[in-house]
Structures are given as C-alpha cells and as structure tokens.
Amino acid sequence: xxxxxxxxxxxxxxxxxxxxxxxxxxxxxxxxxxxxxxxxxxxxxxxxxxxxxxxxxxxxxxxxxxxxxxxxxxxxxxxxxxxxxxxxxxxxxxxxxxxxxxxxxxxxxxxxxxxxxxxxxxxxxxxxxxxxxxxxxxxxxxxxxxxxxxxxxxxxxxxxxxxxxxxxxxxxxxxxxxxxxxxxxxxxxxxxxxxxxxxxxxxxxxxxxxxxxxxxxxxxxxxxxxxxxxxxxxxxxxxxxxxxxxxxxxxxxxxxxxxxxxxxxxxxxxxxxxxxxxxxxxxxxxxxxxxxxxxxxxxxxxxxxxxxxxxxxxxxxxxxxxxxxxxxxxxxxxxxxxxxxxxxxxxxxxxxxxxxxxxxxxxxxxxxxxxxxxxxxxxxxxxxxxxxxxxxxxxxxxxxxxxxxxxxxxxxxxxx
Amino acid sequence: xxxxxxxxxxxxxxxxxxxxxxxxxxxxxxxxxxxxxxxxxxxxxxxxxxxxxxxxxxxxxxxxxxxxxxxxxxxxxxxxxxxxxxxxxxxxxxxxxxxxxxxxxxxxxxxxxxxxxxxxxxxxxxxxxxxxxxxxxxxxxxxxxxxxxxxxxxxxxxxxxxxxxxxxxxxxxxxxxxxxxxxxxxxxxxxxxxxxxxxxxxxxxxxxxxxxxxxxxxxxxxxxxxxxxxxxxxxxxxxxxxxxxxxxxxxxxxxxxxxxxxxxxxxxxxxxxxxxxxxxxxxxxxxxxxxxxxxxxxxxxxxxxxxx
Numbered sequence: 001x002x003x004x005x006x007x008x009x010x011x012x013x014x015x016x017x018x019x020x021x022x023x024x025x026x027x028x029x030x031x032x033x034x035x036x037x038x039x040x041x042x043x044x045x046x047x048x049x050x051x052x053x054x055x056x057x058x059x060x061x062x063x064x065x066x067x068x069x070x071x072x073x074x075x076x077x078x079x080x081x082x083x084x085x086x087x088x089x090x091x092x093x094x095x096x097x098x099x100x101x102x103x104x105x106x107x108x109x110x111x112x113x114x115x116x117x118x119x120x121x122x123x124x125x126x127x128x129x130x131x132x133x134x135x136x137x138x139x140x141x142x143x144x145x146x147x148x149x150x151x152x153x154x155x156x157x158x159x160x161x162x163x164x165x166x167x168x169x170x171x172x173x174x175x176x177x178x179x180x181x182x183x184x185x186x187x188x189x190x191x192x193x194x195x196x197x198x199x200x201x202x203x204x205x206x207x208x209x210x211x212x213x214x215x216x217x218x219x220x221x222x223x224x225x226x227x228x229x230x231x232x233x234x235x236x237x238x239x240x241x242x243x244x245x246x247x248x249x250x251x252x253x254x255x256x257x258x259x260x261x262x263x264x265x266x267x268x269x270x271x272x273x274x275x276x277x278x279x280x281x282x283x284x285x286x287x288x289x290x291x292x293x294x295x296x297x298x299x300x301x302x303x304x305x306x307x308x309x310x311x312x313x314x315x316x317x318x319x320x321x322x323x324x325x326x327x328x329x330x331x332x333x334x335x336x337x338x339x340x341x342x343x344x345x346x347x348x349x350x351x352x353x354x355x356x357x358x359x360x361x362x363x364x365x366x367x368x369x370x371x372x373x374x375x376x377x378x379x380x381x382x383x384x385x386x387x388x389x390x391x392x393x394x395x396x397x398x399x400x401x402x403x404x405x406x407x408x409x410x411x412x413x414x415x416x
Numbered sequence: 417x418x419x420x421x422x423x424x425x426x427x428x429x430x431x432x433x434x435x436x437x438x439x440x441x442x443x444x445x446x447x448x449x450x451x452x453x454x455x456x457x458x459x460x461x462x463x464x465x466x467x468x469x470x471x472x473x474x475x476x477x478x479x480x481x482x483x484x485x486x487x488x489x490x491x492x493x494x495x496x497x498x499x500x501x502x503x504x505x506x507x508x509x510x511x512x513x514x515x516x517x518x519x520x521x522x523x524x525x526x527x528x529x530x531x532x533x534x535x536x537x538x539x540x541x542x543x544x545x546x547x548x549x550x551x552x553x554x555x556x557x558x559x560x561x562x563x564x565x566x567x568x569x570x571x572x573x574x575x576x577x578x579x580x581x582x583x584x585x586x587x588x589x590x591x592x593x594x595x596x597x598x599x600x601x602x603x604x605x606x607x608x609x610x611x612x613x614x615x616x617x618x619x620x621x622x623x624x625x626x627x628x629x630x631x632x633x634x635x636x637x638x639x640x641x642x643x644x645x646x647x648x649x650x651x652x653x654x655x656x657x658x659x660x661x662x663x664x665x666x667x668x669x670x671x672x673x674x675x676x677x678x679x680x681x682x683x684x685x686x687x688x689x690x691x692x693x694x695x696x697x698x699x700x701x702x703x704x705x706x707x708x709x710x711x712x713x714x715x716x717x718x719x720x721x722x723x724x
Contacts, residue, residue, distance in 0.1 A: 188647055195617040199429070201529040201551030201589050206613075270537075271530030315538075317507060317528035319549070 002027050002043035003413055005372070010034075011054040011345045012362050024053065026368040029411035034364060044413065048405055050376055052341070056088025056369040056409055057348035058357060060255055061231055061303040062328065063152070067108065068097025073308040073389045075109070079116035081387040083414040085328040086348070086371040086404040089119040089357045093152045094130065095307070101125035101136040103144035110145050117412035121147040121357055126165055126176065130154045135165060142174050147355045148229060150177025153278050153323070157183060159216055166226035175227045175355065180213035180238065181205075181279065190319055192280040196265040202318060205280055211237035218245045221252060229354070230254040232305055234279035236289040243298045253354055256290050257305035258334050259325055259394045263287075267394070273314055273321035274394045277305075291338065294347065301351040304331045308390035325394040330381050332373060333400025341375035341402065372405040372415060379403065420718045424543040426532045427552035428593035436597060440562055442714035443707070450486060450709055460489040463720045466514050468524045469546070470496040470507075470531075475681055475705065476546050476556075480523050483712035489720075492519065507531065508538045515541050520723055521716065524548075529586075542719045550584050550645070556680050557590035559711040561598060563704045564635055567676050572599035577629040579605045579661060580639030580688055583612055584646070587639060587680045592618055605629040606661060609650040610641075626661050630668070630675060637678040638663055638688045658687055665692040674698055681705070 005024040010017040023038035024031060064078035065071070073081075082090050092109060094100035100109065106122045113120035124146035128134045131154075138149050149169065156162045156178050165176050186209040191197050193204020214230060218241060221228045230242065233254050245252050259277060264284050267275045275281055293299040307324025314321050335344035348371075352359040360367040379385075381395045406415035420435050428436075449457055465484050469477050477493070484491045494514065505513075511522060521542045524532055529549035536543045547553040564571050576595050582588045582604045595602050602620045604611055611622055623629040630636055641657065651657050663677065677689070677699040685691045693699060 193613060195614050198612045198614045198617060199589075201549055201586060203550070204612075271533045312506075315508075317526070317534055318530045319528040 001411065002040055003408065004038060004040050004043040004045045005051065005053060006045060006047040008051045008053045008372075010362055011052055011341060013342060013346055015362050017362060026408060029368055031362065031364055031366050031368050034362070046372070046413065046415070048372065048374070050374040051405070052373050052375055053362070053370050054345045054373075055349045055360070055362060055371070056407055057086045057371050058089045058350070058352050059087050059304050059306070059328070059331070060091045060301050060351050060355060061093060061257070062090040062306045063093040063095040063308070065096065065308060069095070071310045075112050075120070076116070077387070077389055078308070079113050079118040079120060080414070081328050082118045083116070083407050084387055084404065086332055086373055086407060087118060087328060088369050088371065088407050088409040089121065089352060091147060091355060092120050092122045094123055094125040095152050099125045099130045101128055101130065103137065103140045106141050106144040106146045117407065117409050117414050119358060119409070121145070121355065123147065123177065124149045126151050126156070127161065132157050132161065135161070135168065138165075138169060138174060139172055142172055147357065148175040148177050150179065150231065153179050153181070155179050155181045155183055155213060159220060162217060163220050163224055166221060166224040166228065170226045173227070175229055177229045177231050178217050179231055180210045180217065180233065182209045182213045185209040185212060190276065191268055192265040192282045194265055194283050196268055200268065200271065202268070207235040207237060207282065207286070210235050210279060211241060214238045214241050218242070218250065218252065221245070221250050222248065227251045232257045232260070232279055232303065233299070234260045234282050234286060234290070236286050239289050239293045239298055243293075246298070253300040255301040255303045256294060256299045258302055258327055258331055259305070261287060261290055261294065261302070261338060262334050262398070263394060271318045273316065273318055274325060274392055274396065276318060276321050276323055277325050277394065278323035295339070295343070300354070302335065302347045304328050308388050309392045310390050314390070314392045325392055326386070326388045326390060327393070327395070329385055329387055330393060330395035330398070330400060332404050333379070333381060333402050334395060334398070336375055336402040337400055368408050370408040372407065373402060374405065375402040377401070377403045419722060423719070423722055424532070424536045425554050425715055425719060426536060426543060426545045428554050428557050428590045428597065429552065433597045436558065436561070436594065439558055439711065439714045439718065440565065442718055443562055443710040446713040446717070447707065447710035456486050456488060458488045459717055460484070460487040460720050463521060463723070464490040464492070464519045465521045465523060465716065466519045467491065467493045468511065468514070468522055469494065470524070470526045471547070473525050473547070476525065479705070479708040480546060480712050483709050483716055486709070487713055487717055489716070507535065511535060511539050511541070515539060521720060542723055544715060544719065547586050550586050550589070552590045553586040554590050555708070555712050555715055556587050557594035558715070559704055559708040560591055560637060560678060560680070561594050562711055563678065563700055563707050564676065566703065566707065567700055568634065571595065574600045574635060575603070575633045576600050576635045576637060577603045577605050577623065577633040578637045578639065579626060579629065579663070581610045581641045582606055582615065582639070583610045584642040585639050591637060592620055603629060603632065607651050607657070626663065627667060630663070630671060633675055635676045635678060636663065637680070639680065640682065640684050640688055654687060662687060663689045663693050665690060665696065668693060668696070668698060676700055678704060
C-alpha cells in the first residue's frame with residue numbers, strides 16, 4: 001500500500017528537514033522517499049491545504065472508560081478521537097471499572113486497541129483497585145505491556161507505600177506515578193482556594209495540598225532512588241520543588257495539563273462545571289509560572305489529561321459534578337496558540353523515551369509515525385469539533401489556532 | 417429606574433446599588449402594608465410561586481411564604497425530604513416538573529454553592545436564591561442593610577463588623593457585598609480557622625479580637641457557628657469559643673457608645689450572644705425578622721413585574 005503526502009511542510013526541530021516543504025512517499029508503513037516532488041503510480045495521494053507533518057504526537061495522560069464506563073467513552077471511539085486529534089501514541093489511565101490492576105486487564109486494553117492505528121499503552125494501577133492499600137502485581141503487568149504505574153487521581157496517602165513501590169519497581173526499571181494531592185489538606189475543596197473561591201463560597205483546595213505532597217514524594221524518592229513521574233502539577237510551589245529535585249539529580253519528571261496552562265480559576269465565576277478539573281484551575285500567577293516552566297523544560301511534558309464524563313455526571317450542581325475535561329480535540333489548537341507551532345510540536349512529541357513508547361523520525365527507511373495538521377487556521381472551538389462521546393470540554397467557545405487532519409501510523413492513514 | 421436590572425435574584429454580587437435602593441423603597445411601602453389590619457395586597461394574584469427547600473429552614477421559608485401570601489400569590493411548598501430528589505432525580509428535572517404545573521417563580525434554598533445560578537441557566541423561571549451553600553443569601557443581606565438603614569438612617573459610612581463563622585456563612589458573603597455597594601466599611605471577626613484565607617481580597621479587614629472589633633463598629637452582626645457544615649473541629653470547644661467570641665452585656669457596657677447588635681437567627685443564646693444582649697434595646701433581631709417579610713415582598717413583587 002502506497003501513500004503520497006504532497007507538499008508537506010515538515011516540523012521536526014531535531015531532524016534534517018525542519019521547515020522544508022517536501023513530498024513524502026510511504027510504502028507499507030515505511031517512509032521510502034522524501035523529495036521536492038514525487039510522482040508515484042497507484043499511491044493514495046494526500047493533498048491538504050497548508051499541510052504540515054511532524055513526528056506522531058504523544059500524550060501521557062488519557063482516560064476513556066472502557067471497560068466499565070463505556071457511557072463516558074469507548075476504546076474504539078476514544079482511539080479514533082485521539083487519531084483525528086493527531087495522537088499516534090497515548091498512555092491510557094486505569095480509570096476503568098474494574099480498575100486496570102492486573103495483567104489480563106492490561107492485555108484487554110492492548111488487544112482491543114491494536115488495530116486502531118493509535119498505539120495505546122496502558123498505565124497499570126499502582127495499588128489493588130487503586131485503593132492505596134496493597135501494591136498491585138506491577139511486574140506481571142509490566143511484562144504484559146503496562147508502561148508505568150499509578151492510581152490516576154487517587155493520591156497515595158500512605159508514604160510508606162510509595163517508598164516500597166519506588167524500591168520494588170527498580171527490580172524491573174519501572175516508572176512510578178504519584179498524583180499529588182494531600183487529601184486532608186484539600187478537605188472537601190472543589191476548586192482552587194483563592195480570590196475566586198472566596199467570592200463564590202465554594203470550598204477551596206489550597207495550593208499547599210499539592211506542594212506538600214510533591215515535597216513528600218521527592219523526599220521519598222531521594223531516599224529510595226528509582227524513577228518517579230508526577231502527573232499534572234498546577235502550582236508555583238510544585239514547580240520550584242521539582243526544579244530543586246532535578247538539580248539534586250533525582251530521576252523525576254512531571255507534566256502539566258493543557259487546561260491548567262490555558263485557564264485560571266476566574267473561569268469558574270459562573271459555576272460552570274466544565275471548568276471543574278483536578279488539579280483545579282489556579283491563579284494567573286501560577287499559570288505564568290507553569291508556562292515559563294514548560295518553556296524552560298522544568299515541566300517535562302504537557303498532557304491533555306483527557307477525561308470524558310457523561311452529561312449525567314457533569315451537568316449538575318458544582319459540588320456534585322465530577323472532575324475532568326476532555327482535551328484531545330483541542331490540544332494542538334490550544335498549545336499552538338500559547339507557544340507557536342514549533343514549540344507546540346516539540347511538546348507534543350516529547351516523553352516517548354521516558355515511557356518506553358515506540359518512537360521514530362521523519363527520514364527514509366523509518367517507520368511512518370506522522371501527524372498531519374495545518375497550524376494557521378484560527379477558529380472558535382465548538383461542539384462540532386468534539387469527536388468524544390462525552391462533550392465536557394473546558395475549551396468550548398475558546399479561540400484556538402490550528403486544525404489537525406489526522407495521523408499516519410501503523411500503515412493506516414486516518415484523516416476522515 | 418423602576419425595575420430591577422436582573423431577571424433573578426441569585427446574589428448581591430449580581431445586582432447594583434440602584435437595585436438595592438429600589439428594593440428598599442418598595443419594601444418601605446410593603447412594611448406599611450403588613451402593619452395594616454388587613455395585611456394583604458392583591459398585586460400577584462396571577463403569579464404562582466414554588467418554594468423549593470433542599471435544606472432545612474424554618475424562618476426563611478416562613479418569611480418567604482408570608483411575603484408571597486401577603487402579595488396574594490399562589491404558593492406551593494416543597495422540601496427535599498418529601499421529594500423525588502431522594503429517588504435520584506436531578507435538580508433540573510425536579511424543577512422542570514414543578515414548572516410544568518405552570519409555576520412562574522422559584523424560591524430555592526440549596527446546600528450547594530451556585531445551585532441558583534445553575535438553575536437559572538437551565539430552567540425557564542425567575543429564581544430567587546434563598547441561600548445556596550456558603551455562597552449567598554441575598555434577601556438576608558438586604559433585610560440586614562434595610563434594618564441598619566431604619567435604625568441609623570443610612571448605611572453609607574457606617575462601620576459594620578460581622579462576627580463568627582465567616583468561612584461557612586452565606587450571610588457573611590452577601591452582607592459584605594451589600595454593605596460595600598452602599599458605602600459601608602466592613603470588618604470580619606472570628607477565629608482565624610473560620611475566616612477564609614483570601615477574605616481581604618473582597619476589601620474587608622480581619623480582626624481576631626472581638627473587643628477591638630466592637631470598639632471600631634457601629635453595628636455588630638453576630639453569626640452562629642454552622643455546626644452542620646463543620647467537617648472538622650475548627651476550635652477546641654464551644655466553651656473556649658464563647659470566651660473569645662461571645663458578645664456579652666459587660667462588653668457592650670464598656671463602650672462609650674451604643675452599637676447596634678444584629679443576628680440573622682437562629683440564636684444560640686450563651687454562645688455567640690448572651691441572653692441579656694439578645695434581649696437588650698441595642699439588639700434589633702426581631703426588627704430584622706419583621707423587615708424580612710417586607711424585603712421579600714419587595715423582591716418578589718419586583719421580579720414578578722418583570723415576568724409580567
């Protein structure tokens with residue numbers, strides 16, 4: 001099978017073709033030619049307005065729901081959404097019922113998604129049922145294809161359990177994830193504790209709840225060694241703690257959710273539950289720090305933290321609504337607007353090595369793992385742009401920049 | 417201006433000073449009405465109002481119901497304990513079911529902050545917020561200001577301290593907004609554990625010493641401890657709270673002025689306020705209750721005239 005991408009501007013700051021416009025011929029999933037002009041008989045020709053291509057994008061925190069929460073999202077439609085949003089590889093959170101805490105559950109996810117064109121890498125639950133009591137069978141899950149271990153948004157309350165996990169995971173070089181939220185400090189909070197929460201009478205979650213947990217985890221990591229990933233930080237204090245830990249030489253990475261870079265807690269003024277996310281939207285000062293930390297590389301990765309929630313659990317009184325926003329569809333439009341195309345692509349292609357995810361480059365003889373997009377189209381993100389089964393997007397009505405055509409991956413062209 | 421700037425009363429935050437003055441002028445008229453032998457006017461004979469109380473309330477519900485009846489509105493009452501909410505029905509469905517029975521206005525008390533705002537965006541009726549979690553209780557703040565105006569002539573320039581559990585209080589938040597709109601100076605007073613960390617961003621000062629607070633103020637609005645909302649212990653004991661934040665006659669007598677003492681009720685005698693203070697001539701607690709009916713009549717009348 002042959003596919004010919006015509007007049008594609010290549011965005012690949014680490015490669016030889018960066019910012020050059022070329023024709024790219026792919027035969028049976030392998031890039032065979034990159035030239036100014038290619039004509040190839042029998043090839044499917046892809047000609048799209050202002051076509052840009054980059055290495056396939058990667059997201060380290062995506063949730064769908066299947067099995068258990070199919071009403072939120074299925075694996076089939078979720079992976080299609082990811083593909084159409086430009087993602088060739090995603091890490092899938094164990095936000096399932098039952099929790100993905102054993103090898104057969106890992107195998108289920110992998111086998112159910114292997115023909116989708118998107119490389120879906122499950123994150124195994126760190127503890128049984130994500131209950132923070134007993135470690136799950138990490139080695140068994142790793143041998144079944146789990147690429148990291150964490151309990152999604154359930155914080156590890158017991159510090160000794162993290163200590164044991166970090167030590168144990170070193171036997172097979174596994175990556176541990178610990179979501180930072182000190183539950184007793186967060187209390188019954190539902191949004192960031194600051195001016196907006198005071199105005200709205202909503203219980204606040206102090207930034208302290210996050211940074212205290214980050215500090216604790218970093219102390220434990222210093223003691224144990226091992227590899228720790230802290231997903232979705234949101235505060236200035238967390239950035240400072242992680243920066244200091246990296247300077248000490250600890251093997252720690254972290255991420256930030258795109259919506260935590262794009263919105264502040266002022267968005268909650270109308271009690272709109274689309275903005276109820278975990279970690280909560282913080283202040284402008286936090287957002288400025290987070291953006292600078294992304295630019296400087298202190299924050300390693302950005303993620304959509306894509307969390308589909310059905311309308312029954314989202315269109316409710318604020319206290320009762322679930323946390324989370326979808327983000328795959330709006331990811332590039334938001335990042336491109338914040339950082340420009342070159343940086344956005346760099347951020348969206350980072351992290352594959354950390355999570356042992358298949359990577360390739362735009363050059364002849366390499367596997368074609370490509371994202372196809374147009375970075376200059378400006379538009380207002382609306383319901384028609386949402387492919388997810390659940391429509392809980394914080395980005396609705398936001399002005400975004402850049403549309404995504406889709407991907408070429410695993411010998412599949414997904415642009416329709 | 418003869419009509420409100422808003423179709424709902426969701427909070428003081430959403431109205432302006434002119435709205436407040438209009439409500440007060442209208443309330444002046446209704447206060448005269450409720451002191452007549454026949455305490456009733458036929459203004460709202462064509463209006464049906466549902467009082468939806470998803471949280472326990474006695475005085476606010478009675479006050480609203482009396483206000484509605486004295487305007488000749490048809491009234492239906494509903495409380496969560498008897499409703500299908502317990503059977504899993506959503507708030508929007510519950511309210512839409514009631515509205516299908518041709519109800520024009522909804523007065524709602526709800527435990528979740530923003531429930532009124534949420535409802536106003538999702539159902540077709542005029543909404544009056546009768547208290548939503550720790551967010552707002554606008555009619556309480558209006559009647560409090562109205563009572564200050566009645567007692568002291570004006571609200572502008574007055575020093576008002578709100579004492580007690582500010583953290584869990586919708587009365588405090590609505591009062592802060594209302595008093596500031598009218599040009600009063602506001603302090604909050606209570607143990608630091610019960611004062612929101614960022615309260616000064618609203619333009620109020622924090623005073624943790626009650627004696628100093630009452631020396632500063634013209635009006636002290638004493639709030640009760642919202643025991644039902646305390647998920648953890650914010651102070652060691654009621655006894656110790658009373659030692660620091662209970663208002664006593666001796667404290668009032670030490671002042672070289674007569675401050676006005678208010679309380680939104682229900683009073684916990686011997687806790688935030690002693691009996692001799694509650695029953696003293698400086699306390700206007702029962703005036704507040706009477707004014708509550710007039711204020712609620714004004715609010716309902718003005719919102720109903722927008723529906724018409």
